[in-house]
Amino acid sequence: MIDRVLLRRDMLGGGLVLCASLALGACASLPPLSLDEAVRRLLRRSTDRALARLAEPGGAWDHFLARAALPQTYGPAGLLLQSALTSPAFRERLAQTLRPVAMRAARDAAPRITAAVRTIGIANARAVLAGGPHAATDLLRSSMGPAVVEAMFPEFRDFFRLLDDPVLGPIISALAGIGADGLARTFADHADEAVWDAVGDEEAAIRADPTAGGDPQLAAVLGTR
Numbered sequence: 001m002i003d004r005v006l007l008r009r010d011m012l013g014g015g016l017v018l019c020a021s022l023a024l025g026a027c028a029s030l031p032p033l034s035l036d037e038a039v040r041r042l043l044r045r046s047t048d049r050a051l052a053r054l055a056e057p058g059g060a061w062d063h064f065l066a067r068a069a070l071p072q073t074y075g076p077a078g079l080l081l082q083s084a085l086t087s088p089a090f091r092e093r094l095a096q097t098l099r100p101v102a103m104r105a106a107r108d109a110a111p112r113i114t115a116a117v118r119t120i121g122i123a124n125a126r127a128v129l130a131g132g133p134h135a136a137t138d139l140l141r142s143s144m145g146p147a148v149v150e151a152m153f154p155e156f157r158d159f160f161r162l163l164d165d166p167v168l169g170p171i172i173s174a175l176a177g178i179g180a181d182g183l184a185r186t187f188a189d190h191a192d193e194a195v196w197d198a199v200g201d202e203e204a205a206i207r208a209d210p211t212a213g214g215d216p217q218l219a220a221v222l223g224t225r
Helices: 002-028 035-053 060-066 072-084 088-119 125-129 135-144 147-162 168-173 179-208 216-222
Strands: none
Touching: 035 088, 035 125, 035 135, 035 179, 035 216, 088 135, 088 147, 088 168, 088 179, 125 135, 135 179, 147 179, 179 216
């Protein structure tokens, strides 16, 4: 009886080893990626990594908050806000309140980015793969137009419409002539820049070290560029 059990274990173990070997062989024999698919995979990995790392200290949202200011063309009220943005108390409160808003806005934009990666038209994949460190990101951004801004805009609009804060409130009230929608548009534009900067940085990192992207087929294509 014991011999039968041992024999069955050996057979099962051997079968698992055989299956694993066959799987590895199948992976090794996969056909190379088409150039179009290589661009899509590069974009998919770049966008996934960027969206996952936006909130890390020193990441894209910190850069977004550092430059979240209104242009001086908004007149005296804009100049007042520009001055207030240099106040440590204002900066700290702004970062605290805008960070979750920006994160929700990015989550709203993520499905649009994912869909665009899946359906993007690629006229010259070879040129994109052989291009600069942000070539695929630039292509995706161009193809999407203002879609990311439009996806993020409602979160910022609702934030400014419903703002009730003792530190931010008086400064924002000075911009009543601009209105919540104008403020939201400005901050959504800043957030859009932060998102695309993050995607571009991730694309550059994958191009610099293709094996770190976690996709052997993509690494093989990028390694020949």
